[in-house]
Amino acid sequence: MKKIGFILLALLLAVVITGCGSDEASGQLNDKKLLVGVTAGPHEQIVEKVAEVAAADGLEIELKVFSDFILPNSTLEEGQLDANAYQHQPFLDQFNEDHETNLVPVGKTILNPMGIYSEKYTNMDDLPDGARIGLPNDPTNGSRTLYILEEAGYITLADDNKELASIHDVVDNPRNFEFIELDAAQITKQLGEVDAASVNTSFAIAAGLNPVEDAILLESTSSPYTNYIVVREENQDDPVVEKLVKAYQSEEVKQFIEEEFRGSVLIAWE
Incomplete structure (x- = not known):
């Protein structure tokens, strides 16, 4: 009986250790559920709407909300997130340089004009x-x-x-x-x-x-500080990432941004 108990415990630990949404064997993300990091405020509100759109396409999106700009990237790099959506390219480039990481942008989102x-x-x-x-x-x-x-x-x-x-x-x-x-x-x-x-x-x-x-x-609309959805380099071509980008860049999300923020947040993917 003790041997069976040890086997069951080992199986349970294997499940817990597996990444938040990843397929450990292939390195690909779970095609049914993603954990996405955002900063509080507009990014949080928008990705909540993205989650509604994605749900209709069979994808569950869970949000993890942060109050600073560093943790969403470090947490993604550590494998505790599947993606994040909150940062512009210059910030990402500097983070990668400072932390020797290879996080990559996969789809434009919005411009938050400073x-x-x-x-x-x-x-x-x-x-x-x-x-x-x-x-x-x-x-x-x-x-x-x-x-x-x-x-x-x-x-x-x-x-x-x-x-x-x-x-x-x-x-x-x-x-x-x-x-x-x-x-x-x-x-x-x-x-x-x-x-x-x-x-x-x-x-x-x-x-x-x-x-x-x-x-x-x-800030003018000619700014280079457009925001992106970001993932680990190994996951940039995962089909579920394409599904996430598609949900974000949907007409439903565009209309939500225009109606909710009335020009204080601008569409960047068109």
């Missing part, structure tokens, strides 16, 4: 010379802020690698803006401490800000 907000001023041109401007302290979203300011004509960046520029790459700053690097998730709580600050859309909406109505400067 905005610059202020509790003191209603227009960028009203900012005084020497104004203190907060920006995210992670490399890609910090450089994204600088990219927006350059595109609007407020600063000039060095020509090389503008998508990953830092405050040290500002070569012309005629208004003498002072740039303050802050934790992205905390910037909305610190708006009163600076003259203006850039905020990711997800954090802005969570704080009750409307990017279209409240931002004093909003």
Whole structure:
């Protein structure tokens, strides 16, 4: 009897150890269920709608919601997620470089236009010379802020690698803006401490800000910071990944985004 008990325990452990949705033998993901990581806010809301569309195609999508930008990638790399949907290409490139990973984009999703907000001023041109401007302290979203300011004509960046520029790459700053690097998730709580600050859309909406109505400067649609569905390299050609992308890029999801966010989140796959 003890021998039978040990055998049953071993079988149970084998089931538990198997990845969240993967077929251990083939390395492919489960074609019936995926665990998808998202950040709280618009990405969460949209993938909830994607899950409804996918369910009609026989695919169950379970969400895991994160409150920061690093864990959804590290958790995916560790095999505790099957995919995630929350990041743009420059951020993914930097993560892969920093962590020696090979996560890959498999389908465009949305553009969350980053905005610059202020509790003191209603227009960028009203900012005084020497104004203190907060920006995210992670490399890609910090450089994204600088990219927006350059595109609007407020600063000039060095020509090389503008998508990953830092405050040290500002070569012309005629208004003498002072740039303050802050934790992205905390910037909305610190708006009163600076003259203006850039905020990711997800954090802005969570704080009750409307990017279209409240931002004093909003990222344009020519931005390179389009978001993607991301998977491990070994799974990029799995049929279930194609099914996930198809559900996301469906007409139903497009209509939901347009009606729910009214221009503060933009379709990127068309």
